[in-house]
Amino acid sequence: MALIVQKYGGTSVGDIDRIKNVAQRIKKSRDEGHSLVVVVSARSGVTNELIAKAKAITDRPDTREMDMLLAIGEQETIALTAMALHAIGIPAVSYTGAQAGIVTDQVFTKAKIKQIAPKGIMADLKAGKVCIVAGFQGINEHGQITTLGRGGSDLTAIALAAACKADKCEIYTDVDGVYTTDPRIVKEAKKIQEISYDEMLELASLGSKVMQSRSVEFAKKYGVVFEVRSSFNHNPGTIVKEEVASMEKVVVRGVAVDKDQAKVVITGLPDKPSAAATIFTALAEATINVDMIVQNAAHTGVADITFTVQRDEAQNAVRVLPAVLKKLGGGEIKAFDNIAKLSVVGVGMRTHAGVAATLFTALGEKGINLQLISTSEIKITVAVDRAKADEAVRAAHAAFGLEK
Amino acid sequence: MALIVQKYGGTSVGDIDRIKNVAQRIKKSRDEGHSLVVVVSARSGVTNELIAKAKAITDRPDTREMDMLLAIGEQETIALTAMALHAIGIPAVSYTGAQAGIVTDQVFTKAKIKQIAPKGIMADLKAGKVCIVAGFQGINEHGQITTLGRGGSDLTAIALAAACKADKCEIYTDVDGVYTTDPRIVKEAKKIQEISYDEMLELASLGSKVMQSRSVEFAKKYGVVFEVRSSFNHNPGTIVKEEVASMEKVVVRGVAVDKDQAKVVITGLPDKPSAAATIFTALAEATINVDMIVQNAAHTGVADITFTVQRDEAQNAVRVLPAVLKKLGGGEIKAFDNIAKLSVVGVGMRTHAGVAATLFTALGEKGINLQLISTSEIKITVAVDRAKADEAVRAAHAAFGLEK
Numbered sequence: 078m079a080l081i082v083q084k085y086g087g088t089s090v091g092d093i094d095r096i097k098n099v100a101q102r103i104k105k106s107r108d109e110g111h112s113l114v115v116v117v118s119a120r121s122g123v124t125n126e127l128i129a130k131a132k133a134i135t136d137r138p139d140t141r142e143m144d145m146l147l148a149i150g151e152q153e154t155i156a157l158t159a160m161a162l163h164a165i166g167i168p169a170v171s172y173t174g175a176q177a178g179i180v181t182d183q184v185f186t187k188a189k190i191k192q193i194a195p196k197g198i199m200a201d202l203k204a205g206k207v208c209i210v211a212g213f214q215g216i217n218e219h220g221q222i223t224t225l226g227r228g229g230s231d232l233t234a235i236a237l238a239a240a241c242k243a244d245k246c247e248i249y250t251d252v253d254g255v256y257t258t259d260p261r262i263v264k265e266a267k268k269i270q271e272i273s274y275d276e277m278l279e280l281a282s283l284g285s286k287v288m289q290s291r292s293v294e295f296a297k298k299y300g301v302v303f304e305v306r307s308s309f310n311h312n313p314g315t316i317v318k319e320e321v322a323s324m325e326k327v328v329v330r331g332v333a334v335d336k337d338q339a340k341v342v343i344t345g346l347p348d349k350p351s352a353a354a355t356i357f358t359a360l361a362e363a364t365i366n367v368d369m370i371v372q373n374a375a376h377t378g379v380a381d382i383t384f385t386v387q388r389d390e391a392q393n394a395v396r397v398l399p400a401v402l403k404k405l406g407g408g409e410i411k412a413f414d415n416i417a418k419l420s421v422v423g424v425g426m427r428t429h430a431g432v433a434a435t436l437f438t439a440l441g442e443k444g445i446n447l448q449l450i451s452t453s454e455i456k457i458t459v460a461v462d463r464a465k466a467d468e469a470v471r472a473a474h475a476a477f478g479l480e481k
Numbered sequence: 482m483a484l485i486v487q488k489y490g491g492t493s494v495g496d497i498d499r500i501k502n503v504a505q506r507i508k509k510s511r512d513e514g515h516s517l518v519v520v521v522s523a524r525s526g527v528t529n530e531l532i533a534k535a536k537a538i539t540d541r542p543d544t545r546e547m548d549m550l551l552a553i554g555e556q557e558t559i560a561l562t563a564m565a566l567h568a569i570g571i572p573a574v575s576y577t578g579a580q581a582g583i584v585t586d587q588v589f590t591k592a593k594i595k596q597i598a599p600k601g602i603m604a605d606l607k608a609g610k611v612c613i614v615a616g617f618q619g620i621n622e623h624g625q626i627t628t629l630g631r632g633g634s635d636l637t638a639i640a641l642a643a644a645c646k647a648d649k650c651e652i653y654t655d656v657d658g659v660y661t662t663d664p665r666i667v668k669e670a671k672k673i674q675e676i677s678y679d680e681m682l683e684l685a686s687l688g689s690k691v692m693q694s695r696s697v698e699f700a701k702k703y704g705v706v707f708e709v710r711s712s713f714n715h716n717p718g719t720i721v722k723e724e725v726a727s728m729e730k731v732v733v734r735g736v737a738v739d740k741d742q743a744k745v746v747i748t749g750l751p752d753k754p755s756a757a758a759t760i761f762t763a764l765a766e767a768t769i770n771v772d773m774i775v776q777n778a779a780h781t782g783v784a785d786i787t788f789t790v791q792r793d794e795a796q797n798a799v800r801v802l803p804a805v806l807k808k809l810g811g812g813e814i815k816a817f818d819n820i821a822k823l824s825v826v827g828v829g830m831r832t833h834a835g836v837a838a839t840l841f842t843a844l845g846e847k848g849i850n851l852q853l854i855s856t857s858e859i860k861i862t863v864a865v866d867r868a869k870a871d872e873a874v875r876a877a878h879a880a881f882g883l884e885k
Contacts, residue, residue: 134565139567142567152556161539222577
């Protein structure tokens with residue numbers, strides 16, 4: 078007799094048959110006695126079709142109108158899902174983001190949720206109805222439709238779970254849960270039963286495609302326990318929740334890899350205190366997201382700075398930097414776009430010594446050169462040659478015994 | 482420097498290029514110094530696609546969810562039209578029916594407009610923006626999306642013109658205006674420059690495809706002058722307005738024909754006072770729309786009743802009636818689905834004698850048999866054999882000199 082928020086992504090509602098399948102899953106949960114709020118995304122592909130139409134009209138569509146346009150993707154799904162539930166005898170009612178009371182700020186195409194007033198939803202739940210809510214969208218204080226940007230439907234589900242004080246939030250997707258690493262690289266990869274918000278956050282930001290980090294952050298902030306699981310089978314998934322003591326027994330939770338990285342090396346930079354600030358301010362102004370940064374002042378008077386960026390941003394960085402270096406009085410730029418970033422993540426690291434040593438040894442034994450190293454309390458990240466990335470992941474996975 | 486409400490139908494915004502064409506037309510009006518509110522329909526075909534998706538899920542989609550689904554058709558068009566205006570430098574902002582303040586009753590799929598509070602629109606107009614409004618849709622007092630049913634976008638335009646006290650309302654469609662008769666039947670048919678609401682109403686209800694009668698009724702009630710014209714050229718169209726004295730000089734304004742009619746004949750009905758009431762109550766309960774009705778009590782004690790219905794409803798009538806006749810104590814049913822209905826319309830008829838005589842003579846000379854006759858103050862309608870319909874239209878058109 079719990080209140081459950083379920084979220085089904087674009088693949089799970091990709092066509093009429095899949096929507097009917099989702100309706101059956103909802104029925105099953107309801108037959109077990111639960112009250113249900115269900116968040117759905119646009120059918121996979123629909124958002125891209127809408128973007129293509131806008132682009133056919135103008136290169137730079139107005140963001141307000143873009144949100145007006147994109148919001149129809151989810152509106153289609155909620156209506157069809159409600160109909161599919163009616164067809165199997167389940168009372169259901171659809172809600173746009175605005176009707177669900179999801180109020181956002183004014184930033185079109187990447188709005189932040191400010192508050193949720195789910196009055197209508199609570200009344201319909203009480204009347205025994207399943208509430209189907211459009212993910213990804215809200216309304217600002219001027220009554221204009223906004224969208225939440227990438228990962229927005231997950232955010233809708235988790236925020237609604239917080240607002241409705243749901244007992245549980247289930248994020249249905251096309252994977253079975255969170256794995257110790259990518260099963261396509263390491264066939265022994267295992268599904269993780271439970272993971273802390275912090276670990277999930279690190280995995281999300283390190284290239285795991287399961288979920289955007291903003292939704293995990295929101296869940297952490299409001300203490301929403303959620304489960305990532307598949308809509309195509311009934312296997313239990315991965316539960317994401319606050320860290321508990323027992324989690325520290327597992328030193329490393331998983332190995333993440335992001336193969337779409339590039340490295341930019343600046344050598345011979347005059348060693349002034351302001352040099353790094355000048356460079357990274359210029360990159361930020363060009364909206365280039367820098368990830369790992371390493372600085373050495375090996376020789377007197379000159380410094381080397383190396384940083385990584387997403388592969389498709391490397392050329393932008395190379396375009397922006399020469400003017401900056403000229404102002405600073407020197408320096409040379411080289412970009413390498415054959416970089417992969419490998420990370421081991423686990424809250425247990427905090428209380429276990431030697432994790433870095435274990436990782437470096439495992440990679441060293443395979444002759445894999447570490448181009449950059451960066452550490453935090455619960456993760457160690459290294460940049461390696463992309464050609465060696467899979468081998469590195471397998472070595473790390475084995476070194477920490479994650480297959481067990 | 483007028484305030485103009487323009488409405489573009491589904492064909493006029495049928496694809497990206499046509500939306501761009503509409504944007505150019507809007508720009509032209511704006512360059513002439515006018516303030517503009519523009520109502521658009523869903524792209525032609527979109528509404529049918531959405532209905533097909535709903536039907537693929539369930540035979541009888543819930544009407545609330547149907548409206549939730551159908552409303553996205555216009556929402557797509559408003560966003561794309563606003564973008565197309567931005568692309569040519571015109572400030573524009575889109576409005577869903579709800580955002581435009583179009584409040585309707587609770588009847589999903591065929592809601593009636595209760596009031597319009599165009600506060601946001603008036604503010605945006607004042608700021609020099611073009612307001613693009615989704616036709617066909619509104620919101621009820623519970624914040625649920627409703628749609629207005631057939632001809633709904635025309636109604637949105639005319640109701641908005643009334644609410645905003647617009648100087649003019651232009652209904653853009655794929656025809657040039659209202660003609661004296663169907664130009665495909667009579668090549669001498671002429672475009673009518675001005676027509677009264679009453680004449681337009683009769684033509685609308687008599688098979689002219691230009692406009693639904695509910696929009697004309699609304700315009701008449703609120704005195705909204707509107708022009709029906711083509712979005713594919715710049716020819717002046719037909720202006721629809723209150724009757725003026727000069728209109729009576731033209732005896733007959735036009736000839737309408739509806740070839741999709743059927744005739745149902747009931748013979749040998751016991752001649753009781755309640756018989757007709759019983760029959761037509763039963764038909765109404767089966768939601769069968771009856772048009773012309775003629776009753777004869779030629780023989781003592783028995784009566785004949787003949788009525789016309791839309792062709793696709795004839796079989797429904799034949800299914801419903803036997804039980805009724807049994808209750809009444811007798812009668813036989815015959816249905817003929819080869820009927821056409823021809824009408825001549827004009828406010829001038831009121832003050833001119835002999836219109837019926839002229840029509841009957843013209844048809845008689847061609848050997849066309851009149852199966853049913855029905856008259857009102859400004860129209861005469863006759864039912865004829867469908868095979869003779871075109872010939873009858875040509876004869877009537879010529880008899881009243883409409884080609885001049």
